[in-house]
Amino acid sequence: MPNILIIDDELSMREFLKVLLEKEGYRADTAANAQDALAAVEGRDYDLIISDIKMPEISGIEFLEQIRSAGLTIPVILITAYASPEDAVAAMKGGAYDYITKPFNVAEIKEIVHSALLTARNTAAQPAGETFQGIIAQSPEMLKIFDLIRRISPTHANVLIQGESGTGKELVAHAVHNLSKAADHAFVPIICNAIPENLFESEVFGHVKGSFTGAVGNKQGLFAEADGGSVFLDEVGELSPLVQTKLLRVIQEREFKPVGGSHNIKVNIRVITATNRNLEQEVIAGRFREDLFYRLSVVPIRVPPLRERKGDVPLLVDYFLKKYSRLFAKEISALSSYSMEVLMNYDFPGNVRELENIIERGVAMESSNIILPESLSIASHRQAAQSRQGSASADDDFALGLEQAVENLERRLLRKAMEQAGGSKMKAAELLKISFRSLRYKIKKYGISNEKR
Ligand SMILES: Nc1ncnc2c1ncn2[C@@H]1O[C@H](COP(=O)(O)OP(=O)(O)OP(=O)(O)O)[C@@H](O)[C@H]1O
Ligand SMILES: [Mg+2]
Known part of the structure; x- marks a missing residue:
């Protein structure tokens, strides 16, 4: 059963998260401030930490810095106020796994917690591959x-x-x-x-x-x-x-x-x-x-050639990430899932040497704690991103910014609903569970009715 530590100075928040996570089948402890949390982390192995950013003495960001400089790689999810995108940026730069915004969206919390634990488990279970005379495969x-x-x-x-x-x-x-x-x-x-x-x-x-x-x-x-x-x-x-x-x-x-x-x-x-x-x-x-x-x-x-044995790519990525993180004194332990996908779809004309160069440059350029697609110097990745319309990953969304990403999603759902409703605005509004007025407004906003389908 995964152990989660919740840090928030507000009792109601701590309790809310604890109940929510326990219902999901996790064990959850709480701490009212970063000092207590540091003590808790020393006393027990946590799989995940969720921490508020705004706390009276030590902020969530400072707490994150402290545990990272202590060499702990536990994933940390930070809680930011809806109104402050700066916090979100600082969170990611500080090596947070992700952030959640207030007011809480329960489905979003569950999703982020789940994927943070999954990622942590996958990276922990790495040494499956073989190192044979310095050859990783x-x-x-x-x-x-x-x-x-x-x-x-x-x-x-x-x-x-x-x-x-x-x-x-x-x-x-x-x-x-x-x-x-x-x-x-x-x-x-x-x-x-x-x-x-x-x-x-x-x-x-x-x-x-x-x-x-x-x-x-x-x-x-x-x-x-x-x-x-x-x-x-x-x-x-x-x-x-x-x-x-x-x-x-x-x-x-x-x-x-x-x-x-x-x-x-x-x-x-x-x-x-x-x-x-x-x-x-x-x-x-x-x-x-x-x-x-x-x-x-x-x-x-x-x-x-590497393209004929793609199964070696994740292992090599992990190896080169460790190598260059150490060399450049950075805390980069993973690729974002989309970056990994980009690599898995690449054909590596320069083989392992090219992969090593890509990771070296990625680690050098990246300012967050995971390598985002922008830091991968692969010419084809932009094309790949464009061809993936419809299934944009979290990284794409960050690249677009929240508002644009939400608009894209809204536009997509509107089109789909109009299509399924055979062009009937009434039916489309029903499908989307919004009012007719609101649908009409949105259709106008996105210019959808003028589009050929
Ligand atoms: N399986 C592997 N595990 C770890 N490092 C690897 C692996 N394969 C290649 N490398 C690294 O990739 C780089 C290129 O490897 P190497 O020099 O052996 O290639 P090569 O086949 O001799 O290439 P060339 O034909 O250009 O001389 C080296 O830095 C090497 O350490
Ligand atoms: Mg050679």
């Missing part, structure tokens, strides 16, 4: 990959990781190495397209002093450094034909000669490669050596 597609990594890492087989940019290929490469027998040896990343072709050999295989202008000393190459461990050839699809040939030889012979050297160096290296190109197609197109492809792709791992 819960989708069946990714869990299958975790399983594959567990099985193949201890073998010495070369691994080719394919997937779009930002899907987490580098994380997968690290996981393979960390779970291998060579985990305590080096993991040496080589970003293939970052090394010019003419320097590749000397960088990767090393060189002997004096072997070319600028070779002022002996240089141990990256492959020698990786001996006993793994090399990670990132962007392997970008290698030039010449370098591909040299690489193939090293992988086949397990030895190489430094530039200008006379002796072969033997190495024991596992080769992990990654590319966001389709390497099979590169082979068909004649841009990538087929024999090298087979050597590299003994175990192929395809990391699916």
